[in-house]
Amino acid sequence: MINIRDKTYILKFGNNLKRLRNLKDLSQEKLAYDADIPINQIGRIERGEINTTISTLNSIAKALKIHPKELLNF
Amino acid sequence: MINIRDKTYILKFGNNLKRLRNLKDLSQEKLAYDADIPINQIGRIERGEINTTISTLNSIAKALKIHPKELLNF
DNA sequence: ATCAAATAACACATATATGTGTTTATTTTT
């Protein structure tokens, strides 16, 4: 069961992803396509609704052309 | 469904965790206790059996007293 | 104000991470 600290963390993660995606001027749709992930998944992650996995993190980082650790840089 | 690239990534992640845990001279048991995670979970992650979540990554990083991104530094 | 693009918000099935417990194997210490 996800606790308040986890919720805070995944929310921050989502915000950071949104920030980086906008920096690269990509739509959720384009990012989803490039990362081969459903667009809804991107939205759920950005909104902090889900606690995504490291492999998804890695796929997103590849699509953003950044190192995975950048996504944790907040 | 997890593909070969994901498998490779989660295996590398596990190896890196094991490396960092040994650097800090912690047993799986102690790390599990500090991170408030079942010991079996630590083992499964280190062996690359599971594709863990960012909140678990965060808990482990806290217990190791490192920044979460260090766990992706490989 | 209208239209189009982008994002959010639903629902639902399936795969898998988590959590717990127990047993076996390996590694380290004495």
Place this chain on the structure above:
DNA sequence: AAAAATAAACACATATATGTGTTATTTGAT
């Protein structure tokens, strides 16, 4: 070599991420 400590290997239930599809809302441009 024996004992102790550590890690691996099982099984199983539950929670949740993923994947897919559809509809509604919001945002930005004209």
